[in-house]
Amino acid sequence: MPIAICRVYHVAVVLYLALTLTGCATMTTAKLPPEEPAMHSVSEFSDDEPVVDIADPWQMFNRSMYRFNYNFDKYVFIPVVAGYEFITPTFIQKGFSNFFDNIGEVRTLYNSVLQLKGKKFLTTVGRFLTNSTVGIGGLFDPASSLGMKKENEDFGRTLGYWGVHPGPYLVVPVLGPNTLRSASGFAVDGGIRFAAINAIDPLENVNNGNSIMAGITTLESIDTRHRVTFRYYESGYPFEYDLLRFLYHKRGELLLMK
Numbered sequence: 085m086p087i088a089i090c091r092v093y094h095v096a097v098v099l100y101l102a103l104t105l106t107g108c109a110t111m112t113t114a115k116l117p118p119e120e121p122a123m124h125s126v127s128e129f130s131d132d133e134p135v136v137d138i139a140d141p142w143q144m145f146n147r148s149m150y151r152f153n154y155n156f157d158k159y160v161f162i163p164v165v166a167g168y169e170f171i172t173p174t175f176i177q178k179g180f181s182n183f184f185d186n187i188g189e190v191r192t193l194y195n196s197v198l199q200l201k202g203k204k205f206l207t208t209v210g211r212f213l214t215n216s217t218v219g220i221g222g223l224f225d226p227a228s229s230l231g232m233k234k235e236n237e238d239f240g241r242t243l244g245y246w247g248v249h250p251g252p253y254l255v256v257p258v259l260g261p262n263t264l265r266s267a268s269g270f271a272v273d274g275g276i277r278f279a280a281i282n283a284i285d286p287l288e289n290v291n292n293g294n295s296i297m298a299g300i301t302t303l304e305s306i307d308t309r310h311r312v313t314f315r316y317y318e319s320g321y322p323f324e325y326d327l328l329r330f331l332y333h334k335r336g337e338l339l340l341m342k
Contacts, residue, residue, distance in 0.1 A: 115217055130233040132210055138333050139252060146255040153260055154316040165310050179223040179309060184304050185234070186215045186222025191273050195237035199245045204235045240269025250336060
């Protein structure tokens with residue numbers, strides 16, 4: 085979803101600069117949300133691997149981005165998502181999610197080829213064709229009912245498949261936890277999709293095509309955040325930054341095993 089992310093990035097950069105230039109004094113003394121007694125312990129996550137024993141050479145930057153993402157989420161993204169959820173019927177929300185998932189099948193298609201995963205490629209082709217036709221452009225998901233499991237691949241995982249090291253942990257503005265490899269893969273996937281959309285130009289002969297595309301990409305960003313239940317500083321665990329870094333690290337290991 086390159087167009088969506090590019091636009092979200094622009095918003096993020098503008099907000100970050102605004103906060104930096106107009107509220108430096110306030111931000112230097114800003115406090116984190118009031119601490120609550122931890123509902124869980126760090127040891128619940130791992131009996132044999134320290135949570136903090138993960139390379140994080142850019143920790144100062146990452147922690148500042150973590151705090152920025154908290155503020156962006158609290159004051160921008162979550163209020164917008166809450167408004168979307170309030171005014172949009174649940175079945176329409178589901179239709180939008182299905183539509184954007186169907187678009188995402190293209191990313192899985194070419195990355196399955198690059199990873200030499202023929203079974204995933206064929207399953208994804210079947211899903212895309214079924215949902216694009218019987219599912220009315222992807223608004224419905226009959227493919228899942230027919231036993232075609234949704235697969236997820238991206239260029240970051242393609243790089244991992246061919247032995248590229250994850251690199252340092254990296255907290256990306258708005259997007260959150262990543263590694264240098266996954267962030268680079270995300271950028272490649274974004275560039276491919278951007279190029280494909282420009283080549284096809286589906287709204288070439290439509291009035292106000294750019295405005296419509298901007299609306300679609302904004303809606304895609306909102307839908308993406310709508311489906312993520314995580315809320316900053318509400319996990320109930322101490323040292324949330326360290327725990328999320330640990331969980332992202334373990335998640336990456338599991339994904340490469342598929």
